[in-house]
Amino acid sequence: MNFTTLAVTVAQHVATVTLNRPDVRNAFNETVIAELTGAFRALGDTPEVRAIVLAGNGPAFCAGADLNWMKKMAGYSDDENRADALTLAQMLHTIWACPKPVIARVHGDTYAGGVGLVAACDIVVAAQPVQFCLSEARLGLMPATISPYVIRALGEQASRRYFITAERFDASEALRLGFVHALTAPEALDAKVAEIAAALVANSPNAVRESKRLVQDVAGASIDDDLLALTADRIAQIRASEEGREGVRSFLEKRAPSWRPV
Template identity: 45%
Template sequence: MTAPRLKVSRGALATVRLNRPEARNAMDAGFFQELAEAFAGLSADPSVRVVVLSAEGKDFCAGADLNWMRSAGQLRGEEARKDAALVAGMCLAVARCRAPVVARVQGGVYGGGLGLVASCDIAIAGLESRWCFSEVRLGVVPAVISPFVLRKIGAGQALRCYLTAEPFTAKEALAMGLVQEAVPEAELDAKVDGVVKRIMANGPGAVAEAKALVRKLAAPELDAELAACIETLVRVRSTPEAQEGLKAFLEKRPASWSKAG
């Protein structure tokens, strides 16, 4: 029997755990939808006070599944938009979850995985974690995650990270504002537990209202921004450059950008 790709538990402290360690928790269309539905369900449950998002295995999330990305690049028109909107739906469900969402992050975090972290309210990372907005290496762009990322790290940091695709450390992620704390891996669970306890010691209604207020003020045009980002993703991932970049990565060879031009 195949193990579920997502483990969800309910209660005052709810948990959502990515469970595809054999693929470094890479996400495809079904995974995006499962995550969105899980967070929507938790948001609708008034007994949930805090949600902790974590992942099985060595890596938190390798981003989007590249086979899915390559096949999605063949879609056109409304079908392509609906597919791209799944990523937006996942990030929105996390960001708009009524209860605060705390991310526990270890290992590698790449591409869309950073968007998932940026959608959370608080992120706590292990010092050994490794981060990278790797999309342009593949001929694509971090489109739909950008409204969430930019509100955490700002345009200046986003430009450097996006355009260079340079990897960075947990300490650098902390300095950017992408995560709120970075601790040794051995202390990660204790630090997350401490943050959860501090949240749960407060008035649940006030906590939910405070989160909603900050989210509303920080992103008043979020829906319009996401619509524009979806159009960008649909356009870019169907280009010869994107198809060459993804094909080259899967074939473990350097991309030939001149052939894709």
């Protein structure tokens, strides 16, 4: 995979996708959107990759949309604007729906669409000095495309506030709200990300993939006969799967399962 706006590495079953436009605080444009979509699709289909870390190079994690790109969009027709917005929506969905778990490594300030990138990830680890801001209302805009992910991750009440005030909130507040899962000192950020990635890699790849999909399918669903049947079907299927059988055998035989790295 060759990229102009990203750096992608793979080591010990963990891929790291790094936003690599530090001169513009990793703001995204049509090229970044296309490359992120392509990278996550490819890594999602790569068997040796079991987890993905999304990171940023330079002082900021992601400042949202590139100003030059926004200037260009101001001259778009309605159809062009809709098509452009849809590519961003598809990129976010590709990250959210990626069959591999995604960890956001948030080392620096994260604004607007950058908050959407973080919200689309499964696990968020942030350094203490990080500031978040849904700044769209300051520019006469709204965070529409990122809203499905931000509202799920941040919560309806907090989203209502920060969408309309465009206030900054720090990583400690993001942790309190549940948007961030782990908060560290800057120098401890990589160690915490590595610890979580190692926990993911130690688990059954199939169980991790199916558990991620289970949360997405069950969250917000009515607890009715259809949901009871769905969950019963899912556990029955995974019990009968190759990795499900191997996991139970290895536990009873007191040995490491075959998927665990040596």
